[in-house]
């Protein structure tokens with residue numbers, strides 16, 4: 001699935017060593033379907049060449065406001081009129097200062113001043129430069145002027161220092177550009193999500209788990225963030241990166257067992273929507289061994305199980321009413337071998353929740369694709385087979401209408 005189809009992006013590059021990552025960003029934006037028009041400052045060309053950017057984007061690169069290849073000699077007007085957004089990566093301290101003051105002394109700064117489209121900047125600089133009062137003033141002014149700042153991140157810097165000012169990785173910038181274009185239907189809302197499997201220890205090295213990859217829950221977390229929500233993701237053992245981490249709007253709590261997931265989730269129910277996506281083990285081990293169980297001949301050990309708490313049921317029991325609507329609005333998930341609609345709806349009623357989402361198998365576990373059956377008191381609605389992120393976006397829109 002491409003999330004930037006028909007989007008025209010002007011990719012501005014200013015002079016900073018992080019410019020070596022901008023070709024990768026251009027490729028990621030194009031892979032998502034965007035057309036990319038690069039504009040470079042003079043200093044940027046010391047770090048990456050226009051030839052590289054032209055070869056990657058398939059478009060001639062603009063570097064000067066005096067370029068007479070543009071019909072009316074007004075590249076600064078023409079380029080922004082055609083664009084859905086200007087994305088600058090890296091954004092140097094100098095460029096940010098200029099833009100915050102409305103200065104326009106080269107093509108990129110003139111283009112930004114003359115624009116009638118959103119501007120997103122990924123700052124990149126040494127930590128002292130970032131922390132300098134002047135740069136902080138620029139950042140604050142730009143934010144007040146409606147410019148979206150993507151990062152910066154903290155970490156190892158090209159100059160050898162460690163601290164705030166690193167440009168976000170291209171993947172993180174691309175994710176945020178994609179998020180920028182999504183509908184903001186959950187702005188200011190808090191969303192709690194359980195995702196992934198749980199792991200029930202038998203002894204320190206063995207345990208019982210299931211095939212849940214966590215992909216659906218993580219996709220819902222990303223879609224909720226894209227829609228503007230603050231997200232708390234309670235994740236069982238799965239090896240997935242935290243979505244849109246650099247937004248600072250996601251908290252991730254990693255848990256192992258169902259009991260841990262129950263405790264972490266119940267402590268976070270002060271939210272507007274709860275998605276129970278995790279494949280929680282129904283039974284835990286009554287007395288996990290403290291040491292590895294020895295094989296001791298051929299006899300298999302007898303393992304005693306105990307029922308795990310039902311997280312969704314317990315959250316649903318704590319639901320209050322706010323503005324005549326259930327708060328939090330609880331959404332369960334169901335994977336059934338037979339009669340999906342019937343069994344899922346029974347589950348919805350038994351758990352006392354307004355909505356349940358059936359996974360229409362058979363290839364949901366671990367796959368990037370899924371298809372869903374969304375069931376509430378009014379009936380059911382199928383969301384056709386698609387990538388999990390696309391399904392998650394549709395589900396978020398449905399839920400946003402309910403709250």
Ligand code: C5P
Pocket residue numbers: 194258276277278279280281282308309310311312313331332333334335347
């Ligand atoms: O009860 P059952 O496992 O069939 O229901 C599935 C739904 O309940 C899912 O939304 C799942 O995340 C949630 N669940 C839970 N805690 C459990 C078992 C299931 O939150 N112990």
